[in-house]
Amino acid sequence: MSIQQRYEGAVMNTFGPPALALVRGRGAHVWDADGKDYVDLLGGIAVNALGHAHPALVEAVTAQMQTLGHVSNFFATEPQVALAEKLVSLLGWGDEARVFFSNSGAEANEAALKLTRRTGRTRVVAAEGSFHGRTMGALSLTSKAAYREPFEPLPGDVTFVPYDDVAALEAAVDETVAAVVLEPVQGEAGVVVPSADYLAEAQRIAHAHGALLWLDEVQTGIARTGAWFAHQLLDGVQPDVITLAKGLGGGIPIGATVARGGAAALLQPGNHGSTFAGNPVATAAALAVLATIEADGLLDATVERGQQLEALLRKQTGVVEVTGSGLMRGAELDGPYATQAVVAGRDAGFILNATGPSRLRFVPPLVITSADLDALDAALPSILDAARAAIASQETTA
Ligand SMILES: *Cc1c(COP(=O)(O)O)cnc(C)c1O
Numbered sequence: 001m002s003i004q005q006r007y008e009g010a011v012m013n014t015f016g017p018p019a020l021a022l023v024r025g026r027g028a029h030v031w032d033a034d035g036k037d038y039v040d041l042l043g044g045i046a047v048n049a050l051g052h053a054h055p056a057l058v059e060a061v062t063a064q065m066q067t068l069g070h071v072s073n074f075f076a077t078e079p080q081v082a083l084a085e086k087l088v089s090l091l092g093w094g095d096e097a098r099v100f101f102s103n104s105g106a107e108a109n110e111a112a113l114k115l116t117r118r119t120g121r122t123r124v125v126a127a128e129g130s131f132h133g134r135t136m137g138a139l140s141l142t143s144k145a146a147y148r149e150p151f152e153p154l155p156g157d158v159t160f161v162p163y164d165d166v167a168a169l170e171a172a173v174d175e176t177v178a179a180v181v182l183e184p185v186q187g188e189a190g191v192v193v194p195s196a197d198y199l200a201e202a203q204r205i206a207h208a209h210g211a212l213l214w215l216d217e218v219q220t221g222i223a224r225t226g227a228w229f230a231h232q233l234l235d236g237v238q239p240d241v242i243t244l245a246k247g248l249g250g251g252i253p254i255g256a257t258v259a260r261g262g263a264a265a266l267l268q269p270g271n272h273g274s275t276f277a278g279n280p281v282a283t284a285a286a287l288a289v290l291a292t293i294e295a296d297g298l299l300d301a302t303v304e305r306g307q308q309l310e311a312l313l314r315k316q317t318g319v320v321e322v323t324g325s326g327l328m329r330g331a332e333l334d335g336p337y338a339t340q341a342v343v344a345g346r347d348a349g350f351i352l353n354a355t356g357p358s359r360l361r362f363v364p365p366l367v368i369t370s371a372d373l374d375a376l377d378a379a380l381p382s383i384l385d386a387a388r389a390a391i392a393s394q395e396t397t398a
Contacts, residue, residue, distance in 0.1 A: 003033060019346060025052025028368040030351065038346070039372045042353045043365045046187065046219050046328065049247040050292055051365035057250050060288035061281055070279045079283040086290055087258055090228045091242070098264040100257040101278030105218035105245035106133025108255035111272055112181075112214055112241050113137045113156070115259060118266035119212065121178035124156060127163040131188035132181065132216055141181055164194035166201045173205050179212040179241070180205070184230035187219035190359035191323045191330030199237045212263055214241040218255070219328070222247035223293050223366055226303040226326030233325065247366075252285035254278075298366045302326045305368055312377040313362075318384045329362040330355070333384070340387035340394075347386070348379045 003021035021033045028051050030040050040052070050057050064079060071077060084099035091097065100111045109132045116124060124141065126132070132141040139148060140156035148154060159177075161168040163186060173180060180202055186192040199215070206213045220230035221244045231237045240263040245255035259266070276282070293299060306326040313322045313331045321332035333341070338354035345352035355361045364372075 019342075027051040027053075028365045028372050036349065038349050038351050039364075039368075039375055040351045041345075041362050041364045041368075041376065042351045043363050044251060045246065045353075046224060046363035047246045047249075048251050048365045049222055049224075049289055049298075049367075050250045051367040052251075054250065054292065054367070056288050056292045057252075057285060060284045061252060064281045064284035068280050070276070070281070072275060073273060073277065077280045077283070079280050079287055080278040083256075083278075083283040083286050083290075086287065087244070087256060090290070091258060091260075092232075093258070093260045096264055097258060097260040100259075100267065100272065101283065102245075102255035102257065102274055103253045103276050103282070104133070104255050105216075105243065106135040106138040106255075107274065107277075108218060108243035108245050108257045109133050109138040109141065109181075109216060110135055111255075111257040111267070112179075112243050112259075113141070114272055115241065115257065115263065115266045116178040116212060116214070118268075118271065119178045121176055121211070122157045123159065123176045123178060125159045125161060125169065125172050125177055125180045125211075127182055127186070128160050129163050129186050129189040129192060130160075130181075130183060130216075131186070132183075133218075163189075163192065164198050166198065166205075169202055169205050173209050173211060175209055177206070177209060177211040179214045181214040181216060183216045184220050184234075185225065185324060185328060187328070187361070187363075188355060190332075190355040191328055191361055193323050193325075196234070199231060199234055203237055203239070212240040214243070215239040217242045218245045219363070222289065223299050223302050224326055224328050224363070225324070226299065226306055228299070230325075248289065249282055249285045250289040252282050254282040254286050293366065296367075302366050305364075305366075305370065305373060308370060308373050309362060309364075309376075312373060312380070316380050316384060318388070327362070327364055327366055327368070331360040331362070333358040333360065335388065335391065337384075337387040337391040340390040341383055344383045344386035344390065345379075348383050350376060350379060350383065352383075 022030045088097045126141045128143045130143045132138045140154040161172045203213045227233045241259045319331045320334050323330040336357035342352045353361045
């Protein structure tokens with residue numbers, strides 16, 4: 001039996017049937033069970049910052065596991081403290097900033113949501129098109145009806161406003177609001193970038209009413225957009241809380257909630273916890289990711305490869321809009337054939353991703369090479385042709 005057939009017989013069907021069974025990876029390439037090679041433009045959904053099987057990450061995880069793998073939060077460990085210090089320093093935040101570790105993006109957001117409750121206020125303002133995770137609290141902040149409705153009533157007192165609409169925020173935020181939560185760039189929505197002044201305006205409005213600005217950088221953080229954190233690309237934006245996960249561990253599960261100023265002291269002893277959170281292996285992995293980004297100049301590489309990716313997408317027939325920065329890019333197609341493009345991409349040896357009927361998202365490893373992108377450039381015209389042909393034949397049969 002194939003891995004996929006066994007999957008169906010053993011794994012709960014929450015994701016739908018997997019497209020491929022993968023067996024190994026290297027750099028920005030993965031191989032399937034038949035030995036077929038794919039260029040990975042998805043990177044485990046913006047997770048594999050260092051690509052697959054990066055020696056620095058393998059070495060850090062192995063060495064830490066051989067030394068001290070897990071101890072619980074009754075004890076402190078060097079990698080955990082060093083990672084907290086490093087994150088605060090990369091944020092440019094001072095002595096009063098603090099980090100809470102967790103194991104995923106949803107959990108990082110759960111911690112932040114609990115933190116907002118300690119302001120004494122209960123209302124949170126979030127954006128339409130948002131994605132903050134699938135646990136009940138994180139889901140309460142996620143706007144997509146198909147994700148929410150099967151699980152209502154959801155906790156929380158959440159008001160959704162249109163994204164990138166300053167007037168709507170002005171109207172929604174008052175003295176009852178604990179926090180405004182926003183993605184600096186909406187990832188799951190298809191790399192939707194707001195106007196240049198939107199986050200600064202959101203900060204002004206939140207602070208005018210004594211509310212916190214909470215930026216969900218789970219997808220945009222850790223060099224993805226060409227800066228350590230996406231909000232650092234903007235002048236004068238200084239959130240009170242940020243949440244991180246995805247790229248942070250480079251594939252080892254880890255999340256972080258970082259707060260500064262008064263927000264850093266809202267969660268008190270006994271208010272929150274997690275058995276695995278900030279464990280030595282996960283934090284050693286994250287330290288290796290951050291150190292490798294610095295040592296190998298991956299911020300610059302992300303900017304350069306990002307420009308190459310943007311340019312090759314812009315010139316494709318059928319691509320009508322390219323969004324995003326660094327190695328987080330969205331491409332709007334001139335018709336609803338994005339899922340067909342993903343299938344055609346697979347046939348041609350490329351892992352692509354559709355976030356909507358006519359929207360492709362590219363979040364490859366930050367180590368993707370210029371040659372990998374040249375290969376994509378050469379293959380895309382026929383991938384998109386095949387996708388258009390596939391949808392045309394579906395329409396004829398229907
Ligand atoms: C992926 C994502 C999450 C959820 O992270 P999980 O690790 O899947 O729980 C939350 N927020 C944003 C912006 C994300 O992209």
